Amino acid sequence: MPGDDAPQNASLVRATAVLRLPLIALLALLAGPVPDDNVDLPWYLAVLVGLLVADCCWLLLTRRPRVVRWLPWASTAVDVVAFVMLAAVSGGPTSLVQPVFFMLPVAVAFYGLPWLTGSLGVATAVGYLAVWLTRTGTDGGPGVPPLVFLHAGFLLWLAGATTWLSIVLLRRRQAVDELSRVRRLLVAQALQLEERERTDLAEKLHDGPLQVLLAARMRLEETRDCSREGRDTARRDDALSAVLMQLRTCAGQIRSVVTVLHPQVLAQLGLAEALAELARDHTARTGQPVDTDIGEVGRPTHQTLLYGVVRELLVNIDKHARATRVSLFLGADPGRLVIRVVDDGVGFDPAIIRSRVATGHIGLGSHLARVAAVGGVMDIRSAAPTGTAVLVSVPDGVDRSEPVSP
The missing domain is CATH 1.10.287 (Helix Hairpins)
Structure with a gap:
């Protein structure tokens, strides 16, 4: 597959090359243990040996530090040519080799190129049907058995299924690449911060x-x-x-x-009192009233993370929201802790968080990554001019080894 991700391309080509080896072994059975009178044995063996040599070459080339861009295309092209030649020298339309054509779209699907997978799948079905439609006078006359149309239908269905599989794999690969890119960026920015x-x-x-x-x-x-x-x-x-x-x-x-x-109140009195003090400090510093609905949750495992998230949100509200009022909620759902911070400010587009991370502003983006890393969810809903609502939910890990001071 063309691209700059050589290690991933190499692993995909290597996987299809390994899967091709048992297929070659099965095809070899037609030359001996499972004899077929339609097989032109010398040509059949020559093509089969050529396919085996090519497959070994793919395995060797994928061990190189940098895989050449044309390698996935070359392996697919060799497969198509080899399977057509094997079918041609072993009976044409009635060849027992024809089921291997089902392998082609499956192998290409792993490359994450939906258009190539779909094109090859449809071409395989059309080619399979065309061989029978051009058949003349042998093995039962010019008629085409109904089973052939059924096989062509199976090939078309396989083309659709593998194309969808290729789309899913491509999306997941893109998501993983984006997460890796953001992770590298966050790590670099965190070190700078x-x-x-x-x-x-x-x-x-x-x-x-x-x-x-x-x-x-x-x-x-x-x-x-x-x-x-x-x-x-x-x-x-x-x-x-x-x-x-x-x-x-x-x-x-x-x-x-x-x-x-490190806020002492957080270590001494727990998360609830620490957030209450944070709200009081915010009001004293900015003049923005904070309506609090804070339930007692003890000392959860992730209290430092939650405290940092709320502090970051209040700082952002002070700097950017132009809000007249803020509300802060802390409570517990079964197995989870929930924090909700709402303001009536100007709002913003949550999509800009990713672009701000790219420019070095990692405050909120880093908290999003930290919450996700502990199995939590941070949902930001904002629209001008209705303000912003942030819901944070993390697994409950309350430390009850010591009672919380009243």
């Missing part, structure tokens, strides 16, 4: 807590000098008060950074 987050964290620590600590150290050194020299006590007390305030500021900044990295 991790590096960017480390840089941002370093800058936050450097520009915030570190600067405050340096200022506090300078104040402490000044206080120490005042104590050694017996200077004004009031000045020393003012310096100590300033140091205390700076240390409190530093502690708050560090606590803020730690909360972003």
